[in-house]
Amino acid sequence: MNGPPPLTPAARRILAKDRATLARVISAVENRDPAIVPTLRALFPRAGPARIIGITGPLGVGKSSVINALLAHLRGLGRSVGIIAVDPSSPFTGGSVLGDRIRLERRPGDPGVFIRSMASRGHAGGVAAATLEVTRLLAAFGMDIVLVETVGSGQVDVAIREIASTSVVVLVPHLGDEVQTLKAGLFEIADVFCVNKADLPGADLAAKDLRELVSLAASREGWRPRIVTASAREGRGIGELWAAIEAHEGYLDAGEARALAERRRISAELLGLVTERVEREVAEALASDPAVGQLLDRIVRREIDPHTAAAELAPPARRRSRRR
Amino acid sequence: MPAPVREAPIRVLIAKPGLDGHDRGAKVVARALRDAGMEVIYAGLRQTPEEIVEAAIEEDVDLIGLSILSGAHMALFPKVMTLLKRRRATDIPVFAGGIIPDEDAARLRRLGLKAVFGPGTSLEQIVTTARGIARRRA
Numbered sequence: 001m002n003g004p005p006p007l008t009p010a011a012r013r014i015l016a017k018d019r020a021t022l023a024r025v026i027s028a029v030e031n032r033d034p035a036i037v038p039t040l041r042a043l044f045p046r047a048g049p050a051r052i053i054g055i056t057g058p059l060g061v062g063k064s065s066v067i068n069a070l071l072a073h074l075r076g077l078g079r080s081v082g083i084i085a086v087d088p089s090s091p092f093t094g095g096s097v098l099g100d101r102i103r104l105e106r107r108p109g110d111p112g113v114f115i116r117s118m119a120s121r122g123h124a125g126g127v128a129a130a131t132l133e134v135t136r137l138l139a140a141f142g143m144d145i146v147l148v149e150t151v152g153s154g155q156v157d158v159a160i161r162e163i164a165s166t167s168v169v170v171l172v173p174h175l176g177d178e179v180q181t182l183k184a185g186l187f188e189i190a191d192v193f194c195v196n197k198a199d200l201p202g203a204d205l206a207a208k209d210l211r212e213l214v215s216l217a218a219s220r221e222g223w224r225p226r227i228v229t230a231s232a233r234e235g236r237g238i239g240e241l242w243a244a245i246e247a248h249e250g251y252l253d254a255g256e257a258r259a260l261a262e263r264r265r266i267s268a269e270l271l272g273l274v275t276e277r278v279e280r281e282v283a284e285a286l287a288s289d290p291a292v293g294q295l296l297d298r299i300v301r302r303e304i305d306p307h308t309a310a311a312e313l314a315p316p317a318r319r320r321s322r323r324r
Numbered sequence: 325m326p327a328p329v330r331e332a333p334i335r336v337l338i339a340k341p342g343l344d345g346h347d348r349g350a351k352v353v354a355r356a357l358r359d360a361g362m363e364v365i366y367a368g369l370r371q372t373p374e375e376i377v378e379a380a381i382e383e384d385v386d387l388i389g390l391s392i393l394s395g396a397h398m399a400l401f402p403k404v405m406t407l408l409k410r411r412r413a414t415d416i417p418v419f420a421g422g423i424i425p426d427e428d429a430a431r432l433r434r435l436g437l438k439a440v441f442g443p444g445t446s447l448e449q450i451v452t453t454a455r456g457i458a459r460r461r462a
Contacts, residue, residue, distance in 0.1 A: 020413065023384035031332040031461070094333055095358035101379060102368040108375060115382055119333070119363045 004045045011042040014141055019114065022141050026116055029137070030130045040133065043140040049262050050139035052146045053245055054164030056126060056186070059152030061170045062196040064103040065232035066241070067147050071104060071113065073238050074145055080112035082138030082146040086127050089119040096120075100149060114138060125159025126150035132163045132269060155185040162268045165261065166248045168192045168241070171210075173202030187213065190225045191248045194241055198229040221260075223251050282313055334458045336387040339367040339376045341404065344394035349421060353389060356447040357454060373403040380408075380416055386459040392422040397432070405435050417457045421445070 013021035028036035053070075055063050067083060074081050085100035098117035106113045116134065123129045127150055135146045150160050160167055169190035193214075195206045210227045217224075226244035230237025252258035285292040295312065298304045338354045340347055347369050354364045365383045367376065380388050390401060401420060408414050420432065421441040429440040438457040441450060 020381050020384075020411070023382050027332070027335070027384045027461075089363075090358065090361075093359055093361045095361045096333075096363045097354055097358045097366050098363060099366045099368075101365060101383075108372065108378070115379075117363075117365050117383055121333075 005038070005041045007042050008039045010036075010039045011046075011140075014039075014043065014137065015046065017111070017142060022114065022137060023116070026130075026134050026137060029133045030118065030121070030128070032129075040136075044136065047136060047140040049165070049258065050135060050146055051144065051166075051249055052135050052139075052148060052164045054148045054150065054160035054167040055170060056150040056153050056157065056160050056167060056189075057170035057194075058154075058175070058186075061152075061172045061175075062232050063149050063152070063170050064100045066168075066170055066194060066196055066230070066238075067100075067149050068103050068105060069230075069232040069235055069238040070147060070242060071106065072235075073242055075106070075110070075112060079144040080142060081114075082135075082141065082143035083113070083115045083149070084118055084131060084134055084138070084146065085115070085149040086118045086120055086131060086151050088151050089121045091122070094121070112143075114141065114143060120151055123159075124157075126153045126157035127159050127163060129272075132265075135163060153186055158185060158189045161189045162265050165252060165258065166191045166245050168194055168245065170194045170196050171206060172197045173200050173206045175206070191223065192241070192244045193225055193227045194237075195227070195229045196232055198237060199231045199234060203229050221257060222255070223248065223257070278314060285313070332461055334362045334387060334455070335365065335383060335385045336362050336389060336454065336458070337365045337367060337376070337380050337383060337385045338389045338391065339371045339379070340369050340391045341371050341373060341376060341400040342392055342394050342396045343370060344392065344396075345369060346393050347391070349393070350389075350391035352447070353391070353421065353450060356451055357389075360451045360455070362454070373400055373407055376404055377407040377411055377413065381411060381413055385416060386461070387454060387457065388416055388418045389454070390418065390420045390422075392420065392424070395423065397422065397424050398428055401432055401437065402435055405437070415459055417459060419453065419457065421450070 010021055010025055014025060025036060025039060055067055057063055071081055083104065087096055087098045087100060089096045096119035098119060101115060101117055104115055118128050118131065120128045131148060135148065138146045148160065148164060150157065167189050169186060171193065193210050195203050207227050207229050214225050214227065226247060228237055228241045228244050230241050252261065295309050299306055299309055336357055338350050340350050354366050357364050365379065365385060367379050404418065408416060417438045419439040420437055424440055424442060432440055439453050
């Protein structure tokens with residue numbers, strides 16, 4: 001391809017820092033409106049891999065308060081901040097109460113902040129399907145740092161790792177004994193641990209358990225998770241938390257790590273996008289393609305088995321792309 | 325993720341302008357709209373008109389619901405409407421609930437508020453009205 005794709009009017013307005021346009025494009029991404037793809041295409045090469053800091057951890061540990069404290073800290077350093085706060089959608093009604101905004105304080109009209117609440121809309125893993133794309137929009141809008149607050153996470157909600165360049169796992173004292181820290185899942189994805197509510201007794205013990213966990217584990221590609229104790233409400237430890245995040249970002253920049261992580265993230269994203277396309281195509285074919293209908297009939301008559309039929313329906317990705 | 329594009333949920337901002345601290349009504353309404361399948365951005369207590377309009381624009385909501393019990397509605401609601409006009413966001417409809425005398429409600433409707441609910445309004449009526457007045461996506 002020669003040169004970046006042409007700017008759409010919406011892309012031009014986002015680059016010119018038009019907040020209302022950014023907000024509407026975010027909605028279009030959330031609503032999977034295909035008309036927005038040319039705008040995404042135009043913006044993609046115009047923003048490099050951004051600093052995307054994932055803030056995750058169980059329900060009630062103070063993720064919003066940590067983000068609020070980080071927001072104040074980063075604005076003090078003159079860095080612009082985009083925030084995506086994800087809350088769950090009801091599996092029953094699809095409705096959602098997005099309440100993270102309440103805890104975020106900022107100067108009215110501060111152009112260096114953009115906050116967006118996002119419902120998970122049935123997506124598993126603690127984020128929404130649109131979250132990654134929206135981090136890119138915020139970067140294109142000119143935000144230096146994007147903070148992503150996940151849904152209050154269970155032990156296996158690790159999807160933030162496919163989005164964030166640094167993942168912070170927020171915990172509080174007395175979440176469980178040290179064996180909890182050995183368990184798989186959430187504890188494995190932390191680049192930084194933040195023991196919040198350190199004004200409560202037991203914070204030192206929690207930090208000690210985490211230090212043991214980290215010392216037992218092999219370093220992951222040359223990075224050992226940092227452990228910070230903080231009290232977001234009192235504003236204590238937030239400078240240290242940011243320093244630990246910066247240290248991880250610095251580690252990413254020092255070698256190949258950032259490029260490797262970006263490659264891994266894009267690989268996961270491509271898998272998702274291609275799966276979605278194939279799923280849609282196959283669903284349509286199953287519903288309306290007469291040839292596929294005959295294939296179904298043959299399976300019903302036991303003339304062919306489902307595995308063979310599936311192989312016929314889903315040609316390998318590379319053959320597909322060559323055909324185009 | 326399966327790709328059936330469902331109709332986009334209605335996004336609604338629920339906020340309490342001014343200084344009164346009674347947010348039970350706002351919470352009950354937020355909950356009812358959630359149960360009706362909407363995405364409710366709950367901005368909570370003590371919001372300035374500026375904050376409300378900023379949040380409505382950033383969150384790209386289809387509807388704003390204001391709750392007030394303090395009696396300051398005639399000072400605060402017109403300010404919200406003016407700011408929406410200034411930000412060219414008058415396509416976002418606004419409704420309100422709280423302790424609002426009838427004559428004030430009529431004046432607020434003339435200012436552009438789409439509905440004003442007093443005590444005793446059923447949640448069903450609020451949900452139906454909210455659905456009816458919410459901005460439609462292009």
